[in-house]
Amino acid sequence: MSKVDNSTEPLLAVTDLKVTFNTRGTTPVRAVDGVSFSVRAGETLGVVGESGSGKSVTSLAILGLLPERGVQVEGSITFDGAELLTSSEREMQAVRGRRVAMVFQDPMSSLNPVLTIGRQLTEVLRRHHVCHKAEAPGRAAALLDRVGIPEARRRLDNYPHQLSGGMRQRVMIAMALACEPAVLIADEPTTALDVTIQAQVLELLRELVAQSNTALILITHDLGVVAGMCDRVHVMYSGRIVESGERHPLFAQPRHHYTRGLLASVPRLDLVGGKLTPISGSPRDVIDWADGCAFAPRCPAVTESCLGTPPALEPLDDTFVRCVNPAPLGQSMWKAD
Amino acid sequence: MLTVRDLRVHFPIYEGVIFDRQVGAVRAVDGVDLDIADGQTLGLVGESGCGKSTVGKAIVRLVPITTGTVVFDDIELSKLEGAELRKARRHVQMIFQDPYSSLNPRQNVGSTIAEPIKTHSLRQGAAVGQRVLELLDAVGLPRGAAHRYPHEFSGGQRQRIGIARALAAEPSLIVADEPVSALDVSIQAQVINLMEELQQNLGLTYLMISHDLAVVHHIADAVAVMYLGGIVELAPADRLYTEPLHPYTLALMSAVPVPDPVVEDRRQRTVLQGDLPSPANPPSGCRFRTRCPFVQARCAEEQPVLREVRPGHKVACHFAEELAEQRVSVR
Numbered sequence: 001m002s003k004v005d006n007s008t009e010p011l012l013a014v015t016d017l018k019v020t021f022n023t024r025g026t027t028p029v030r031a032v033d034g035v036s037f038s039v040r041a042g043e044t045l046g047v048v049g050e051s052g053s054g055k056s057v058t059s060l061a062i063l064g065l066l067p068e069r070g071v072q073v074e075g076s077i078t079f080d081g082a083e084l085l086t087s088s089e090r091e092m093q094a095v096r097g098r099r100v101a102m103v104f105q106d107p108m109s110s111l112n113p114v115l116t117i118g119r120q121l122t123e124v125l126r127r128h129h130v131c132h133k134a135e136a137p138g139r140a141a142a143l144l145d146r147v148g149i150p151e152a153r154r155r156l157d158n159y160p161h162q163l164s165g166g167m168r169q170r171v172m173i174a175m176a177l178a179c180e181p182a183v184l185i186a187d188e189p190t191t192a193l194d195v196t197i198q199a200q201v202l203e204l205l206r207e208l209v210a211q212s213n214t215a216l217i218l219i220t221h222d223l224g225v226v227a228g229m230c231d232r233v234h235v236m237y238s239g240r241i242v243e244s245g246e247r248h249p250l251f252a253q254p255r256h257h258y259t260r261g262l263l264a265s266v267p268r269l270d271l272v273g274g275k276l277t278p279i280s281g282s283p284r285d286v287i288d289w290a291d292g293c294a295f296a297p298r299c300p301a302v303t304e305s306c307l308g309t310p311p312a313l314e315p316l317d318d319t320f321v322r323c324v325n326p327a328p329l330g331q332s333m334w335k336a337d
Numbered sequence: 338m339l340t341v342r343d344l345r346v347h348f349p350i351y352e353g354v355i356f357d358r359q360v361g362a363v364r365a366v367d368g369v370d371l372d373i374a375d376g377q378t379l380g381l382v383g384e385s386g387c388g389k390s391t392v393g394k395a396i397v398r399l400v401p402i403t404t405g406t407v408v409f410d411d412i413e414l415s416k417l418e419g420a421e422l423r424k425a426r427r428h429v430q431m432i433f434q435d436p437y438s439s440l441n442p443r444q445n446v447g448s449t450i451a452e453p454i455k456t457h458s459l460r461q462g463a464a465v466g467q468r469v470l471e472l473l474d475a476v477g478l479p480r481g482a483a484h485r486y487p488h489e490f491s492g493g494q495r496q497r498i499g500i501a502r503a504l505a506a507e508p509s510l511i512v513a514d515e516p517v518s519a520l521d522v523s524i525q526a527q528v529i530n531l532m533e534e535l536q537q538n539l540g541l542t543y544l545m546i547s548h549d550l551a552v553v554h555h556i557a558d559a560v561a562v563m564y565l566g567g568i569v570e571l572a573p574a575d576r577l578y579t580e581p582l583h584p585y586t587l588a589l590m591s592a593v594p595v596p597d598p599v600v601e602d603r604r605q606r607t608v609l610q611g612d613l614p615s616p617a618n619p620p621s622g623c624r625f626r627t628r629c630p631f632v633q634a635r636c637a638e639e640q641p642v643l644r645e646v647r648p649g650h651k652v653a654c655h656f657a658e659e660l661a662e663q664r665v666s667v668r
Contacts, residue, residue, distance in 0.1 A: 050521040152444035164612045165385075188400075194384035194548065196609045199592035203608050221522055224594025228601030248599045265526035267555035269578065269593050269598055276555065282491045 009081075011036035011215050012062070017075040019057050019066065019114060033239035033289055034075075039183065039215040046230030046247070047219045048262075050283050054239040055219045059185045064092045065101055079183070098128045099175035105188035109167035111160040113269030117171055118143075118156030124178040138329065143174040155186050162164040166197035171306070173204065184208070185217045190225065202229060223262060227251055235259050238286045238294035255316055255326040257299045301325055339396070339510055339542065341371040342494040344405035346347045348389050350617060367566035369405075370643070371544075373559075375509070378536065378543040380557030380574065382550055382589075386613050388566045393546045397431050398422060409510060418657045427457045434515035436495030443466055443659040446473075448482030448559035453506040472501040475538075477531060493524035500531065510542045518550060529556060550593050554578050562586050565624040566616055568643055572650040581650045582661055585625050623654070631656060 012067065032054040039045045049055040060066050061073050064233060065085065077084040077098060084092065104110040110119055121140035125131055131139050144152035147170040149163045160168055169189060176184055186205065190198035204224065210214050218229055226245050227247060230323040234244040235258065243256035261279035281298040291305035293299070307323050311320040317329060347362040366388045373379045383389045396401045396407050398414060407415040412425050415638055430453075433439035440449060450469045454460050459471040460468050470480050487495055494515060503511055516532065517525040533556060537543060547553050553560055553574075560577045562570040562585065570583040581587050591607045609628045620627050626636040636657055644651040646661070654660070 039622050050523060166612055194613075195550070195592040196384060196588055197612070198605065199608050201608075202594075203606070222594065223522070223596035223603075227596045227598045228594050249597050252595065262522055263596055265523050266596060267529070267551040268553055268595055268597070269525075269551040269590065270595055270597075276526035276530055278530060279523035280527075282493055282524060283521060305377075 003048075007011070007085065008040055010040050011037040011080060012217075013076075013078045014058070014062065014074040014120050015078075016071070017058060017061060017077065018327070019054070020072040020074075022070045027034050028072075030269045032061065032240055033237070033266065035236070036055070037234055037244070039217060041182065041215050042209065042213040044209055044216040045050065045090055045228045046226035046233040047236060048221065048223060048226055048233060048287045050221055050235035052238070052283050053236040056187055058236075059102065059187050059217065059219055062185065063100060063212060064094050064187070065096075079273075081280050083204050097124065097180040097181075099181055100183045100238060101181035103172050103176050103184065103186040103189045105144070106192055107165060107172050110172060115159075116156065117158050117160065121156070121171070121175055126176050129236065130179055139178075140174075143178055144171070146177070147171075148175045148200070149174075164197075165193055166200060169193060169197075169201055170204070173201070173208075177208065179315060180212065181214065183215045183217065183242075184218070187219045188221070190222070191222070198225075205229070208333075223251075223266060238283070238289070239287060240294070240322065241294065241320075242311060242322045243319060244313070249318035251331055253318070255306065255329075256323050257327060260293050260327055261298075261300070268295065301327070338375055338410060339371070339373040339397065339544070340408045341392075342407075342408075344369040344371075344392065344395060344407065345390070345403040346395050346400055349401045351479060361617055363615075363618055364566050364619060366395060367619075369563075369566075369568055371571075371604065372569075373510075373542055373544060373560060375534070375542055376540050377559065377578050378545055378557045380547065380553030380560040381544060381546045381563060382553050382560060382591075383563035384548060384613060386616065387563045389546045389548075389563050389615070390514050392563070393514050393664075395428065396451075396514055396544065398431050399431075416442070427442075427453075427506045428508050429510045429512065430506050430508040432496075432503050432511060432513040432516045432558045435519050436499055437519070438495060439499055440495060442487055445484055445486050446478075446490075447486075449498065450483075450501050450505050453502060457506055459505075459507060468505070472504055475504065475535065476501045486566060491524075492520050492526055496520060496528050498532065500535070504535070504539070507540070510544070512544045512546070513544045515548065516545075518547065518549060525552070532556065544652050550589060562589065565613060565619055567624060567653065568651075570652045571643065572647075576647070576650055578586075580647075580650075580661070582646055582650065582657045583654050583662065584629050584631050587660075588628075588630075598629075632662060 002022055013039055015036050017035045021029045024183050035058055041064055064078055073208055077094060101121055125136045125139055130223040140156055141152040144155055149170050180182045188199050230247055232242045233247050237258050243259045263276040281297050285297045286294045289310045293311050296302050296306040303325050311324050313320050313324050316326055344366055345368055346366040347364050350361045351357040352360045369392055381389045391400060395402050402415050409429060413423060416426050429577045447469050450472055451465050453467055454465050469483055473480055473482055478497050517528050545553060545557055557574045558576050561568050564585050569587045581590055588607045588609045595601060609627050614627055622638050623636040623641050626632045641653045641655050643651045646652045646657045
């Protein structure tokens, strides 16, 4: 965990981001519905949510990777003071990959299968004019070495299929680091990997944040990964942040019933027995935020006041909670510790 | 009672332009012994490529067994062929990982569940439909689901359909291959609880195959840890999780993140170096030696056997006792 200087300006700030997908013949779908957050240099921010919560769409919107047709993006995304949403494609290209980089979930489909690792790495370096053509292979090898790939020189001639899943994800991270970005967005970086390999990749990300003062946005569904990595955590549900705060108060005393439900439904390796308490229904059972709390149909503490007006994200003790009827303080999540 | 002895599943590798000749074999499963008592759950954990799914498939005879025996309730499954095998399969059913690809999209749910009932002639005429409704009740799906198609259901509901289909044959053993790993976190607990309930009500025996140690810890009575085709540790669940003795199990446990920052901050991590070696060309001696933090000269020469180090606790490591003295626990 890094020391974050709270006095500095945020590096990347997302304000009231809304992303709407318009499909012909159906009602528009709002995948992200008013999300705001910011990250400072050296900070690790966790964004947690299940499939359909809008966490990946948020990261694609930051990098301007959403298709133009049929997608409406509103709100504001500023990086280093400059607005990204209104910037031209040319301006965006100067930022994307160079100052704000991304590591995707599936390392197999994000690498080009017919080009060597070396070719793909040097392409990034050349594209962003990081170094001269002659130096590029040396730089590429140094990058592979930095992410812990043995025999880096020889690996440059390998094709993606010759590498294991963990190695490929390291290559993806090496590519993202090629331009020493100020912000690194990692979207489910370890979901496709085995636990021992996941531990290696997370360790690598931890080192990077500590050494280069990079701001890391870690998007995941895994509460365990977030608990050990992130300074601050945002929990998303159905396109909105429902709870956010520093990881310690958030995990010790979750106030939103969705966060509590998530924690109660995962079996813990260090606690024995007990029946799991699942969240009833499925993430499909949502109501529109305009009609009240989207989590209301699945919420164990639903009241009449949950419907009608949408709840706002309001400060409550140490965290921010979007709930009219939050869980009281002092109710511990765990049966034992 | 399921008894597996010296199970080996080798997939041949062929090479040649005109005439294929065998140049080697992928030793997916290489000498596995397992026992599951009636009504118990054995968890089989390991990382991808360790052969855990192949063990499951070999037990229900979905892959050819190279050598070894699988005996369930005095029937030697590994010997049976043809009609006899089909008859015996009724007792051993499987739940698959991916609820999206394991259901026929063009067959409605009622017909999917009725198929095993008809195949094994368990009910006749109208009783088949009645049984389908009972099964839908048992797995917590609405009765109206019988007339609908898989695409109308969410992942968790599809997995319930898969469970109902497995139950339709009235099995006593269920091999569940990663039954919850494709599901959302909030849905996983629903399916795990359902499986536990069914076990209590129907007296089922489970072989639970999973990469998720926490899920297995929750549901299993005993746990076997697999690495590169072999079992490295086998113990009652409580014992394995409080006192893991094999270095691989230790590393595996320390790698599982716990959703509690307090625990995360003070735990010691053993981060393994490198990747899983190829099962076509496994290392000499101990299979784990290339990644083991405690490797010694003896490990390359002699393959450790799975031996009882503590009562009921078997470990395949030459130095299990020495490691136990200075062990690192999950906390």
